[in-house]
Amino acid sequence: AFGGSKFFTIILNAIAGRVLGPAGFGLLGIASALAEVGKLVSGAGLDFLVAREVASEPARAPRLSHDVALIKLLNAAGVYILLALLVATLDYPPVLLPLVLILGSALFIENLSDLLDAVFQGLQRMRVTTVAFLVSGLVLLGTGSAALLSGLGLRAYAMCFVIGFLVRFVVMFIAARRAGLIELGWRGIDRVESRRLVLASLPLLASTGLALIFHRMDLLMLGTLETTAAVGLYTAAVRVIDSVVLVPRVLGTALYPALRKSLQEDPVRARALLTESSRITLTVCSGIAVLVWVLAPWALSVTPGPEFVAAADVLRLLSFGIVLQGLAHVVARLLLAIDAERDFLGAVSVALVLNFALNLYLIPRYGLLGAAWATLLANGVSGSLYLLAAWRRGHALAWRAGIGGPLLALAVGAAVSVPVDWPLPAGLRLVLAWALVLVLSGGLRLTDLSRLVDLLRRRPSGTSQ
Template sequence: MSQPPPEPRGLPRFLPASLRNRIAPLLAAPGFSNTLWLFGDRLLRMGVGLVVGVWVARYLGPEGYGLLSFAGSYVMLFSALALFGLESLVVRELVTRPDQREAILGTTCLIRCAAGLAAYLLALPLLLLIRPGDSAALLLTALLGSSLLFQSLEVIDLWFQSKVRSRFSVCARSVAFLLSSGAKLALVLSKASLTAIAVATAAEALLTGLGLIVAYRMAGGSLRAWRWDRGQFSRLVTGAVPMLLSGVVLMIYLRVDQVMLGALADAGQVGQYAAAVRIAELWYFVPAAIVSSVFPDLVRVREQDPVLFQDKLQRLYNLLAFLGYAVALPVTLLAPWLVRLLFGPSYQPAAPLLAVLIWAGLFANITVVRNAHFIALEWGRSLLWATTAGAAANVLLNLLLIPRYGAMGAALATCLSYWIAAHGACYAVPALRPAAAMILRALLLPRWWRNHPVHGDS
């Protein structure tokens, strides 16, 4: 007579036994607690960031908030250069060569120091070409751009990632984020200047770096042991170049809209647009969390059963499309109320922008799945092509639409370019047209709640 399975521990007894038996292996899975720490960090930033962002936006008004948002988005364009595309490469090196930790970390830190300085020195003169004579924008960019210089210390986070011990990084980042957020609230209450708020914003990068140093020492590491290694330098730089190019293209794709709006329109429109973007992008971490949780299973199934891989992939496309519609439809209807509730009457022109930008989230969801699709099939060139097409479309559409329609033109350009990157670019390459058909099926009929065969009608 077979024995019943042991009762799962640590779960409430009011849950059905079948559900507890399903959840227990997940809780015991390697890295699950690490994922919870990362998810908690994202929730903290989403909640506190929204509250603080709304306070700052209300205090500064559309013009001041627009100027701050423009400078922040402009600096973000150069963050890809400062990071130098080293993230995944360094984690891989630390996992495969743990005995060379000091050489890997030291070399990576120096590379990022040089890249961050180059990015900072490049950003300032280019801004003078974009907005000549705008001393306020130059000062804000100089302050916010200082974060590019401190990103070299975030190499410590890569070591924690390689050890699946992200709780140390999360704690350091969260403390820095809360201190910076508290400082901004205090400055708003004391009616401080826009420059002071920019200083508090920039201080987060420095505080994060200092927190990571403390966490690294608590974990037994020492920065004094780091060293430069020529072999590591050659290996890292050679491998990072394609990732660097992809990162630069991705940042252009994601942030060029506010930069171009700031260059082609007034700061007030940038502020209205930034307010709409803050609400529209509030839930973007959800699709990334869903896809990252199922990606290892997709890779495994792809090797074992290609037909099942296609079916699982179609259901994932359908699920993310369904979530996109589930968010976009109500937000479109509630946009005026949401903007008035969060940002106040002075930001009411942001409501129609939000009603348009929220639909970019549908295509952003599809893009997350499409990226996992291409990575699982090792289609790196196709992924770069689609992202580049989206970035080029974003720039061209902004140039065409912003002079005519202002902030609404930027919103329309964002939606169209997100669709091109997620779906439209796939039609230009014959090998990608089956993926385009899967995406079209998800967009037209996202039946995620039951099996949806890829081949033939259901």
């Protein structure tokens, strides 16, 4: 469902890029990044706890959804007031403030939908989420396309996100209401329970919020150091990356329930599951990275449009970070499964400071490529810190049987793709080197496809030994 919704977004980006051009697309990218930070800070962490507690005690779903919705409302009010002051204070174009507020409203509605999604996840009723995602994506595609092609401007286009996310919320609200999972009316907040929820979610809230700022640091800093047209080019590359990193997110989400259960019941089986799943995830991510590198000019010409092909080098550089993001997703799920949220927070905090410093140094000197290098280097440090945290907890990821093959294959492929006077084209050199090293190192095996399907179907027995 999320993949289908993403596909609709890709089509919408293709239209937006052609209609708005690099400058308009850049403004939209900065506004989206700021609004996304507000969404995460106002509600992240709570949904994870709701899903976990509803799974344990389904009868608590109505009270939990009521209290968490009120907490999110209060958080969002404070966060978006601060964001508005930040945008007004910094050297951003005046048109950015209304865009941030409109998109912030849309993402607050999405935040409420995520709460209901967490309730349904806890009860393992995913059909409602599937329908809501697809209907919302179709509505957003239809209204957004109409607003863009009619020349109504950025504000009208941003309002389409409010409409699309509202449709998703209404679908999920009706389903939850019929299932008796929510109650209407004002009941007040259970202060003791709400305080417990907020305190329990703080490590995860802080780490996920900082992680989003980490992943949007390049866009946020480019918005103050470069022109909006330059930010538009960079945003185009980032949107392509965002579309494909859906894969490690889905794999990480599918891995989490089986991994947590295995860690509690059979640590030996859990280690085998983690080794095999991490290798398969990184193999898939490295293949996607190679594909994005080779098809970068074509991908940008299709979405968001021919004007953005100039960002091909940026996209190629960012593509190597897909594997690092895949690694981070796997290890982050491991840290959450062993209740090591504080280690997760520490790693993200260090990586965020480094990312800020690298962007501050590299963007004035190398422009868009500097931002891409800063992001890539910070992703490498972030993944290394995650691995270190897992090792300290006694859950080191296997190198030879696990993550080593895919990482080595992509590193060798990247090394031979540098622009030198060799007989073969750079893309072909990259593909051949990656495939050869991947096979020789054992990173790719004949049974991987069936095990990948087992993982996605949450049948961990097929991903063992």
